Amino acid sequence: MLHAKVTGIGTFVPEKKIDNHYFESIIETNDEWIQSRTGIKTRHFAAENEYTSHLCLGAAKNLQEETGCSFEDVDFIIVATVTPDQVMPSIASQIQNKLNIPSAGAIDISAACAGFAYAIILAKGLIAAGTHRKILVFGGETLTKVTNYEDRTSCILFGDGAGAVLVEAAEKTNILAAVTGSQGDGGKDLYLSTRRNRVNGQDIVVDGFIHQNGRAVFKWAVNTISQHMATLPATLGWTMDDIDWFVPHSANLRIIDALCNNSGFPMEKTLESITIYGNTSSASIPLALHRGIREGKVKSGDKIMMFGFGGGLVYAGLIIEWP
Numbered sequence: 243m244l245h246a247k248v249t250g251i252g253t254f255v256p257e258k259k260i261d262n263h264y265f266e267s268i269i270e271t272n273d274e275w276i277q278s279r280t281g282i283k284t285r286h287f288a289a290e291n292e293y294t295s296h297l298c299l300g301a302a303k304n305l306q307e308e309t310g311c312s313f314e315d316v317d318f319i320i321v322a323t324v325t326p327d328q329v330m331p332s333i334a335s336q337i338q339n340k341l342n343i344p345s346a347g348a349i350d351i352s353a354a355c356a357g358f359a360y361a362i363i364l365a366k367g368l369i370a371a372g373t374h375r376k377i378l379v380f381g382g383e384t385l386t387k388v389t390n391y392e393d394r395t396s397c398i399l400f401g402d403g404a405g406a407v408l409v410e411a412a413e414k415t416n417i418l419a420a421v422t423g424s425q426g427d428g429g430k431d432l433y434l435s436t437r438r439n440r441v442n443g444q445d446i447v448v449d450g451f452i453h454q455n456g457r458a459v460f461k462w463a464v465n466t467i468s469q470h471m472a473t474l475p476a477t478l479g480w481t482m483d484d485i486d487w488f489v490p491h492s493a494n495l496r497i498i499d500a501l502c503n504n505s506g507f508p509m510e511k512t513l514e515s516i517t518i519y520g521n522t523s524s525a526s527i528p529l530a531l532h533r534g535i536r537e538g539k540v541k542s543g544d545k546i547m548m549f550g551f552g553g554g555l556v557y558a559g560l561i562i563e564w565p
C-alpha cells in the first residue's frame with residue numbers, strides 16, 4: 243500500500259497591499275475597530291485582471307523555487323476555492339495546461355475556508371487507493387471580487403492569496419490524523435449567493451456577494467473547533483501537548499484566542515495569517531503555515547494541527563508531521 247506525504251509548500255499574494263485606513267473613506271469604520279475586533283492590519287487585493295488561477299500559479303511557482311520539485315509527473319490537481327475564475331472550466335484544468343503538466347486529473351472543490359484541509363484529505367485518499375502518486379493541492383481565493391464594499395461588517399475582513407502543497411506517494415505517511423464534519427442548517431449564516439434565492443428555506447439576496455452572520459459563525463466556530471482540538475490528537479493516543487503548532491483558519495484573531503483559551507492550548511504555539519493577509523478563506527491555512535516556516539518557527543518533524551471552518555457550515559482538521 244502507498245502512503246501519502248506532504249513534501250513542500252509555496253504561497254503567493256497579489257502585490258497591492260491595503261491597510262485599514264483605506265476603508266475609512268468608503269464606509270463608517272476605523273483602524274482601531276478593525277484591529278481590536280478582528281486582528282487585521284493589512285490585506286492584499288488582486289488586480290482587476292488578476293484571478294484565482296493567477297494566484298494559484300504564483301503559489302506553484304513559489305513551491306517550485308523553494309523545493310526544486312518538478313511538476314511533470316503530477317498526476318492529479320485539486321484546487322479548493324469558492325472564487326474560481328469561472329465555474330467551468332475548472333481552475334485545476336487551467337493550471338494543468340499553464341504548468342505544462344502532460345496529463346493529470348483535475349478538479350476544483352468547494353468547502354470554503356475548510357477547503358485546503360479537505361483537499362489534502364482527498365489527496366491522501368487517492369494515493370492510499372493506489373490510483374495516484376503525485377498530487378498538487380491548492381487553496382486559492384480572490385474574495386475581494388465577491389465582497390460588497392457597502393457592507394461594513396464584512397468588507398473589512400477579506401483578502402486574496404493562494405497556497406500550494408505537493409502530496410506524494412512515500413513509504414511512510416506524514417498525514418497522521420483527520421476529521422471532517424458539516425452542519426448544513428447553518429448555511430444561511432454564511433453564503434456566497436449566485437443563482438438561487440433561498441438557503442435553508444430562508445429567502446436570501448442574489449447579488450453575487452458574500453453574506454455573513456458574523457456572531458453566529460463566530461460562536462459555531464469556537465464551539466465546534468474547541469471540541470475537536472483535544473479529540474483529534476487523541477485518535478493518535480496523543481494529547482494537545484504533543485502538538486507543536488496549531489494552525490486554525492485565520493478568520494479573526496479573537497476566534498484563535500478563544501480557541502486557545504477554551505482548550506488550554508498556548509497562543510504562542512499558533513500560526514496565523516489574519517494580521518497581514520486578512521481572511522483569505524481556503525488560502526489562510528497555507529499562508530499561516532508558510533509564514534511560520536519562513537520565520538523559522540516550524541522545523542522538520544514538528545507536529546502541526548490545522549483546522550479549517552466556514553461556509554457550509556463545514557470544518558476539517560488534520561495533523562501533519564512537517565517533512
Ligand code: UT7
Nearest residue numbers: 270271275279355394395398456457459460463493494552
Ligand atoms: O471565514 C469563515 C468563517 N468566518 C468567521 O469565522 C467570522 C466570524 N465572525 C467574526 O469574525 C465577527 O463576528 C466579525 C468580525 C464579522 C464582526 O465582529 P463582532 O464583534 O461580532 O461585531 P458585531 O457584528 O457584533 O458588531 C458589533 C458592532 C455593531 O454595532 P452595534 O450594533 O453594537 O451598535 C456593528 O454595527 O460593531 C459595528 N460594526 C462596525 N463598526 C465599525 C460592524 N462592522 C463595523 C466596522 N466598523 N467595520
